[in-house]
Amino acid sequence: MPKVSVIMPSYNKEKYIGKAMESIIRQTYSDWELIIIDDCSSDNSVKVIHSFQDKRIRFYENICNIGIAENRNRGIELANGKYIALLDADDISLPRRLEKEVDYLEQHPEIDVVFGGFNEIDDQDMVRETYFSPLRNPKYIRANLMIMDVIPNSSCMYRKSFINQYKIRYRDGYLGMDDYLFWI
Numbered sequence: 001m002p003k004v005s006v007i008m009p010s011y012n013k014e015k016y017i018g019k020a021m022e023s024i025i026r027q028t029y030s031d032w033e034l035i036i037i038d039d040c041s042s043d044n045s046v047k048v049i050h051s052f053q054d055k056r057i058r059f060y061e062n063i064c065n066i067g068i069a070e071n072r073n074r075g076i077e078l079a080n081g082k083y084i085a086l087l088d089a090d091d092i093s094l095p096r097r098l099e100k101e102v103d104y105l106e107q108h109p110e111i112d113v114v115f116g117g118f119n120e121i122d123d124q125d126m127v128r129e130t131y132f133s134p135l136r137n138p139k140y141i142r143a144n145l146m147i148m149d150v151i152p153n154s155s156c157m158y159r160k161s162f163i164n165q166y167k168i169r170y171r172d173g174y175l176g177m178d179d180y181l182f183w184i
Helices: 017-025 045-050 068-078 097-107 138-145 160-165 178-183
Strands: 004-010 032-038 057-061 083-086 118-121 127-131 157-159
Touching: 004 017, 004 068, 004 097, 017 032, 017 045, 032 045, 032 068, 045 057, 057 068, 068 083, 068 178, 083 097, 083 160, 097 157, 157 160
Parallel strands: 004 032, 004 083, 032 057
Antiparallel strands: 083 157, 118 127
């Protein structure tokens, strides 16, 4: 059983998904599984996914389009890891991401969710803007969540036991704000 399950929903991300997958394969932390769920892509995303040969990659293809919220929920149900990390199919994780997040959660059992900042990059992988959240106090994070989403999905990791204990799942129909509702 891997310690970390990385959930990657995909829909028509042929141009980006290879780099996203490589960013997980190249992690310094190697005890992971990558769960990719394709939501009926009409481009060559599936072909790109199949070009990777790593036993830690688990690929699922939906028979009909169900949307990102349900894809994330399906990923949670399929996850074997103690921790769940999210990575969108058009994002890239830095090489030490999983290592740092696992280390922090292992050293801080009172914390259930960790997240960091991110770089926005252009089509040539050049950094356009850097977003870093200095939020470290759980009470301050909860207060900020009352007015905006402060947790970037592709930089977060959480304990599977926590979301299962409280039956927290993504809900569809919130105009692309399913992740914000999940964090609240």
